Amino acid sequence: MDTQELLQQALEIVKEWTIEVTQPEENRRDIYIDARNIKPAVKALLIEGRWGYLSAITGLDSPEYQIDEETKERKVDPEKGKLEVLYHFCNKAAIASLRIRLPYVGAEVESICDMLPSASFYEREAMELIGITFKNTPITDHLILPDNWPAGVYPLRKTFKGFEKKAQG
Amino acid sequence: MEPKQKSEKFVVPIGPQHPALKEPGHFEFTVDGEIVTNATARLGFVHRGMEKGVEDRNWTQGLYLMERVCGICSHVHAMAYALGVEKLANVQAPPRAQAIRELVAELERIHSHLLWLGVAAHEGGFDTLFMFSWRDRETVMDLLETITGNRVNYSANVLGGVKIDISDAQKDALLKGMDFLEERTEHYMKVVTEDETFLGRTRKIGVMTFDEATLLGAIGPTGRASGVQRDVRVDSPYAGYPDFPVNIITSDAGDLEARFIVRIKELYESYRLVREIVDHLPEGDLTVKVPRRIPEGEVISRVEAPRGELLYFMKSNGSDKPERIKVRTPSLCNWGSVLTTAIGHKLADMPMILAGIDPCFSCNDRMVMINGKQSETQVWDWENLRQYGIEYYK
Numbered sequence: 001m002d003t004q005e006l007l008q009q010a011l012e013i014v015k016e017w018t019i020e021v022t023q024p025e026e027n028r029r030d031i032y033i034d035a036r037n038i039k040p041a042v043k044a045l046l047i048e049g050r051w052g053y054l055s056a057i058t059g060l061d062s063p064e065y066q067i068d069e070e071t072k073e074r075k076v077d078p079e080k081g082k083l084e085v086l087y088h089f090c091n092k093a094a095i096a097s098l099r100i101r102l103p104y105v106g107a108e109v110e111s112i113c114d115m116l117p118s119a120s121f122y123e124r125e126a127m128e129l130i131g132i133t134f135k136n137t138p139i140t141d142h143l144i145l146p147d148n149w150p151a152g153v154y155p156l157r158k159t160f161k162g163f164e165k166k167a168q169g
Numbered sequence: 170m171e172p173k174q175k176s177e178k179f180v181v182p183i184g185p186q187h188p189a190l191k192e193p194g195h196f197e198f199t200v201d202g203e204i205v206t207n208a209t210a211r212l213g214f215v216h217r218g219m220e221k222g223v224e225d226r227n228w229t230q231g232l233y234l235m236e237r238v239c240g241i242c243s244h245v246h247a248m249a250y251a252l253g254v255e256k257l258a259n260v261q262a263p264p265r266a267q268a269i270r271e272l273v274a275e276l277e278r279i280h281s282h283l284l285w286l287g288v289a290a291h292e293g294g295f296d297t298l299f300m301f302s303w304r305d306r307e308t309v310m311d312l313l314e315t316i317t318g319n320r321v322n323y324s325a326n327v328l329g330g331v332k333i334d335i336s337d338a339q340k341d342a343l344l345k346g347m348d349f350l351e352e353r354t355e356h357y358m359k360v361v362t363e364d365e366t367f368l369g370r371t372r373k374i375g376v377m378t379f380d381e382a383t384l385l386g387a388i389g390p391t392g393r394a395s396g397v398q399r400d401v402r403v404d405s406p407y408a409g410y411p412d413f414p415v416n417i418i419t420s421d422a423g424d425l426e427a428r429f430i431v432r433i434k435e436l437y438e439s440y441r442l443v444r445e446i447v448d449h450l451p452e453g454d455l456t457v458k459v460p461r462r463i464p465e466g467e468v469i470s471r472v473e474a475p476r477g478e479l480l481y482f483m484k485s486n487g488s489d490k491p492e493r494i495k496v497r498t499p500s501l502c503n504w505g506s507v508l509t510t511a512i513g514h515k516l517a518d519m520p521m522i523l524a525g526i527d528p529c530f531s532c533n534d535r536m537v538m539i540n541g542k543q544s545e546t547q548v549w550d551w552e553n554l555r556q557y558g559i560e561y562y563k
Contacts, residue, residue, distance in 0.1 A: 024466065024467050024468070025256070025468060025469070027405065028469060046384070047384075050383070050384070053383065053384070053385075053386035053388075053399075054386050055386065055478065055480055055497065055502070056480050056482070056495070056497035058482045058495045059495075060484070060493055060495075061493075086482070088469065088480070088482070090471070090478070090480075092404040092405065093404050093405035095469055095471075116384070116385070117385070117505070118385045118386060118502070118505025118506050119505070120505070121501055121504065121505055122497075122501075129220075144216045145216070155218065155221050156220060156221055156493075160221075
């Protein structure tokens with residue numbers, strides 16, 4: 001089966017949850033779905049459909065910027081913007097990404113670890129670096145950040161610019 | 170971190186950074202007698218915040234930063250990044266540059282597989298093999314130094330091509346080096362398939378079935394040793410691979426022995442590719458011009474690192490700096506898949522099972538052993554565990 005046929009097959013499987021489909025590259029489709037449909041969609045595509053494998057989960061901060069009138073500096077508009085979670089599934093050269101948009105407040109999505117235990121790392125990573133809550137994910141300990149890292153500070157958010165205090169020594 | 174006993178899965182993660190062997194990390198195995206029932210990990214001791222850091226650098230500086238994600242497979246990181254930027258900018262590096270990228274990538278694979286062979290042998294208590302394979306690895310390290318100027322972080326890539334060319338003298342050295350290594354590899358193949366003591370540690374141990382490997386997303390030689398036909402070089406050829414294709418190597422056994430055999434067979438394949446590229450190196454330029462500002466867009470750049478598929482998700486906002494670079498290193502996938510299936514294996518097999526996926530693992534600094542029944546906690550380090558494994562099989 002060639003790449004386009006594979007992609008067509010993936011689109012077909014998750015059709016009932018699809019909101020919108022985009023084509024960022026020849027061999028890719030981004031399939032926007034609602035956050036609450038992530039489990040049935042992953043189940044249909046991977047667990048039952050056996051379409052490729054989950055290659056990565058990308059957490060993405062997509063803020064909207066406003067230009068400060070006086071300083072001409074580009075600043076993040078705290079009111080607007082969104083977080084995104086991309087579940088990349090690879091099958092040969094084809095990549096289908098299930099893509100969900102989440103608000104900054106209450107960025108929550110169901111964990112898929114009960115179906116796919118190996119997704120735990122990806123979820124932990126997105127959890128602590130971007131601040132997405134994965135409901136019912138089995139391990140919530142810090143994976144990468146230090147133990148004394150302040151709660152609610154997510155380094156890969158665009159608003160994070162480092163801490164005030166410089167490191168000593 | 171509190172030891173967890175209720176969860177049933179064995180999970181050992183690696184972060185966006187790519188820590189190499191003998192670097193810090195922390196595992197927790199839960200065992201019932203001799204059998205592992207659960208394990209968890211804590212990383213980040215060498216986390217350097219590169220994904221964040223790259224957002225504050227321009228596209229060219231990013232190349233040098235991303236090359237330093239991993240010391241063992243630095244070239245594939247730089248190549249994945251450069252290919253991604255070129256895709257975003259809609260330019261293509263010239264054929265000669267693409268072939269040289271493949272050449273360096275295959276030399277890197279040879280060095281990485283030989284390094285792994287030594288480490289895996291060491292974990293199994295077979296230090297002679299470790300010494301031999303690391304001695305022979307020097308051949309390929311010298312070759313890499315000859316053509317790029319560096320033993321690690323070769324820095325062969327620039328955005329839009331490569332900065333090194335291959336001279337006739339270097340071609341001769343490469344061919345000679347491949348001949349020597351091929352002969353040595355014959356010997357290694359014999360050892361790992363015939364030596365009784367070695368087979369005792371590898372045959373039918375750590376078996377991952379085809380079904381598990383497919384579903385859980387095992388990649389690279391780890392997946393291919395379970396019969397999974399996944400190799401980015403074949404599935405979605407990049408750089409020079411469309412012109413110099415690679416043959417996929419798989420095995421159906423799924424045990425540790427199969428992971429040894431697949432990697433050693435891949436060495437032969439790499440020797441063949443190096444020879445072929447040296448003999449048929451396309452003529453032409455080494456670089457094309459890449460704009461300083463990269464057009465808006467999102468791309469995924471995938472390459473086959475020595476340990477499996479390496480994935481870069483790259484987003485540009487149209488400026489001279491990346492908006493987001495997400496790196497998913499192959500070890501992360503393989504931890505997830507192998508370790509999910511490691512439950513139920515003997516504790517004494519853990520060093521070999523862990524080493525068997527060729528983890529770029531930071532790890533094993535300290536291990537907490539929790540005896541499920543008596544809830545006594547013993548703290549071991551990796552050396553204790555390695556010795557335990559060797560003693561167990563004496």
